[in-house]
Amino acid sequence: MLFKQQVWLRQKLLVLGSLAVGSLLYLVARVGSLDRLQPICPIEGRFGGRGQAEFPLRALQFKRGLLHEFRKGNVSKEQVRLHDLVQQLPKAIIIGVRKGGTRALLEMLNLHPAVVKASQEIHFFDNDENYAKGIEWYRKKMPFSYPQQITIEKSPAYFITEEVPERIYKMNSSIKLLIIVREPTTRAISDYTQVLEGKERKNKTYYKFEKLAIDPNTCEVNTKYKAVRTSIYTKHLERWLKYFPIEQFHIVDGDRLITEPLPELQLVEKFLNLPPRISQYNLYFNVTRGFYCLRFNVIFNKCLAGSKGRIHPEVDPSVITKLRKFFHPFNQKFYQITGRTLNWP
Ligand code: A3P
Numbered sequence: 001m002l003f004k005q006q007v008w009l010r011q012k013l014l015v016l017g018s019l020a021v022g023s024l025l026y027l028v029a030r031v032g033s034l035d036r037l038q039p040i041c042p043i044e045g046r047f048g049g050r051g052q053a054e055f056p057l058r059a060l061q062f063k064r065g066l067l068h069e070f071r072k073g074n075v076s077k078e079q080v081r082l083h084d085l086v087q088q089l090p091k092a093i094i095i096g097v098r099k100g101g102t103r104a105l106l107e108m109l110n111l112h113p114a115v116v117k118a119s120q121e122i123h124f125f126d127n128d129e130n131y132a133k134g135i136e137w138y139r140k141k142m143p144f145s146y147p148q149q150i151t152i153e154k155s156p157a158y159f160i161t162e163e164v165p166e167r168i169y170k171m172n173s174s175i176k177l178l179i180i181v182r183e184p185t186t187r188a189i190s191d192y193t194q195v196l197e198g199k200e201r202k203n204k205t206y207y208k209f210e211k212l213a214i215d216p217n218t219c220e221v222n223t224k225y226k227a228v229r230t231s232i233y234t235k236h237l238e239r240w241l242k243y244f245p246i247e248q249f250h251i252v253d254g255d256r257l258i259t260e261p262l263p264e265l266q267l268v269e270k271f272l273n274l275p276p277r278i279s280q281y282n283l284y285f286n287v288t289r290g291f292y293c294l295r296f297n298v299i300f301n302k303c304l305a306g307s308k309g310r311i312h313p314e315v316d317p318s319v320i321t322k323l324r325k326f327f328h329p330f331n332q333k334f335y336q337i338t339g340r341t342l343n344w345p
Contacts, residue, residue: 087142091150092176096159099190100180101254103308106154108265111282114274116145118153125168126161159236169243182254183344184231184327185320189312191227210319221326234334251340261292
């Protein structure tokens with residue numbers, strides 16, 4: 001009797017075991033085929049040439065590891081050749097504005113698997129000496145990427161430098177141009193804070209912001225002060241519009257990029273004709289830093305350097321009011337030209 005029961009139990013276990021193994025095998029096969037069947041989102045739009053549009057972004061994401069290794073010097077020339085890595089001229093440039101959040105924007109866009117950033121500011125178009133070295137020199141400064149990816153560089157000095165629009169136009173008249181702006185008075189103070197920090201590092205004294213921003217003789221806003229001039233965005237933009245139509249520009253709200261980066265980045269993805277790939281997962285608020293930081297994956301995340309997000313010195317409120325009043329008509333014009341209204345006072 002006991003023996004019969006044991007045999008029956010063994011047979012039952014065998015059946016159950018086979019069922020479990022069978023189900024497992026079915027699941028593995030199903031998941032595998034699902035993976036293959038899943039539609040792979042192409043990189044759409046003007047950036048993709050024929051064939052490029054079919055490149056799976058997941059593969060790009062996977063291959064980024066190789067790019068990273070290459071930048072660290074861990075990948076051989078042979079591997080570069082094998083993987084078709086190239087140094088491409090930028091398809092989009094963050095042309096400014098200094099202290100608008102240009103670094104944050106570049107780093108955040110670099111979260112997108114189809115974007116590769118030029119880490120350093122190259123200053124090709126604003127620096128005569130660099131410009132004289134020619135376009136090949138510029139291209140060689142670009143990071144390695146896959147042909148389906150787009151390279152983005154940022155040099156905020158481009159926005160305010162006279163010769164730059166024409167030079168960029170000569171390189172690529174259909175290039176996409178990103179401008180990140182902040183409320184003009186805050187940006188001017190941020191600009192001042194950066195210079196002040198540099199002076200302090202060299203043990204030098206510096207004027208107070210109020211003294212630089214307001215002409216002591218006239219008590220009017222000092223338009224000769226560079227930090228003030230840079231914040232007259234419309235004046236600079238008008239020079240650019242002699243070469244590029246407004247459709248080729250995208251305005252990023254730098255103040256919103258600080259508090260709510262994702263929607264701003266999604267607008268940029270759209271402008272660049274990239275499929276939406278940056279998600280809330282990629283951005284997390286770091287309480288210690290007081291800013292959003294970047295999460296590439298479970299292992300790798302980073303915040304911007306400490307030089308981003310400095311504490312500004314206190315500025316006389318009457319000077320702030322005067323500056324805001326001064327910038328107001330220029331801001332209105334800027335909104336009108338760009339079609340983007342920002343909530344500046
Ligand atoms: P402050 O230092 O005045 O706060 P840029 O990169 O063009 O020099 O701009 C610097 C500004 O980027 C900083 O100005 C900071 O406010 C802003 N910024 C935007 N997002 C940021 C982020 N996630 N981390 C740090 N700084 C950020």
